Amino acid sequence: MMLSRLKRVHPALAYVAKHLDDDVSLGALAEQTGLSTFHLHRVFSATAGETPKQFALRLRLGRAAVMLLGSKDSVLDIALSCGFQSHEAFTRAFRRRFGITPSGYRGRGFANNVDGARAKTHAEFVTRIGPCVGLYHLEQQVEQEQGSHMTYSVTKKTLSPQPVLIVRRRIPRSAIAATIGEVLPHVFMYAQQNGIALAGLPFTRYVEMGHGLITIEPGMRVADPASPQSAGGGEVIADVLPGGSVATTMHMGPYEQLSDAYAAIEQWIEAQGLAKSGAPWECYINDPGDYPDPKDWKTEVFWPLMT
Numbered sequence: 001m002m003l004s005r006l007k008r009v010h011p012a013l014a015y016v017a018k019h020l021d022d023d024v025s026l027g028a029l030a031e032q033t034g035l036s037t038f039h040l041h042r043v044f045s046a047t048a049g050e051t052p053k054q055f056a057l058r059l060r061l062g063r064a065a066v067m068l069l070g071s072k073d074s075v076l077d078i079a080l081s082c083g084f085q086s087h088e089a090f091t092r093a094f095r096r097r098f099g100i101t102p103s104g105y106r107g108r109g110f111a112n113n114v115d116g117a118r119a120k121t122h123a124e125f126v127t128r129i130g131p132c133v134g135l136y137h138l139e140q141q142v143e144q145e146q147g148s149h150m151t152y153s154v155t156k157k158t159l160s161p162q163p164v165l166i167v168r169r170r171i172p173r174s175a176i177a178a179t180i181g182e183v184l185p186h187v188f189m190y191a192q193q194n195g196i197a198l199a200g201l202p203f204t205r206y207v208e209m210g211h212g213l214i215t216i217e218p219g220m221r222v223a224d225p226a227s228p229q230s231a232g233g234g235e236v237i238a239d240v241l242p243g244g245s246v247a248t249t250m251h252m253g254p255y256e257q258l259s260d261a262y263a264a265i266e267q268w269i270e271a272q273g274l275a276k277s278g279a280p281w282e283c284y285i286n287d288p289g290d291y292p293d294p295k296d297w298k299t300e301v302f303w304p305l306m307t
Helices: 002-018 026-033 037-048 052-070 075-081 087-098 102-108 116-132 173-193 255-271
Strands: 155-159 162-167 169-172 203-209 213-221 230-233 236-241 244-252 281-284 298-304
Touching: 002 026, 002 037, 002 052, 002 116, 026 037, 026 052, 037 052, 052 075, 052 087, 052 102, 052 116, 075 087, 075 102, 087 102, 087 173, 116 173, 162 173, 169 173, 173 213, 173 236, 213 236, 244 255, 255 298
Parallel strands: none
Antiparallel strands: 155 244, 162 213, 162 236, 169 213, 203 213, 203 281, 230 236, 244 298, 281 298
């Protein structure tokens, strides 16, 4: 059961994220979880979609990429502070992941218009999102308690347009969780690889909801990308979440119950005599990486309104 697996490996996930410059070997992580190294490796890989070693290396390189763009530390100092034993080992690993040397990555800089404040925001979101980017929309087998249906408070807000990077997929409804879990790491990687500063939490927009197939757009908020067109990343597209009036509510609990939040917004819109305009989206306020119990997950839902 995915829920129990997540709770068992959560101490290892959290430990790696906080100790990138320390011993994050399989043995060290096994001590954090109380599992054998064999069992931890198996359960961790099944839950996170990558081995503990791959997970630690990805986070170390992500942290290094942030430091290369946001600090003046030498490449060697950055390598050592991210847990690498030598400049050479760091350079090889960095180039394998990002297709460019650390010095070349630093020299190229940010791709979009990024000042000191936005660089700091980017660093904060890489640190926050990186460990859990493949865990959003985990399918959990959660027992539904009678009378536990959530009551939603729907409000009207005015949003500014938000530049984003997205991948558009047309899929059966049964593939929503797997698709989001696959796409968000891809978009996150693309942004890091190309020096595009992150500016907010991950989201998924539901463009078309058919009886059989649906069209969804998982993505990341970014700072001032190019005009909406192909971002040069194959499936990755630069786009904009629209500004203007939206109806919004906060869902607390498993992702499987998010349809209740969308229904509550639709009922509120009709009761207010308003009309929907465009596709709704959901933003993941926290994540399974920090909160292994689904009852603690927060997802904010937005639906654009006609004005």
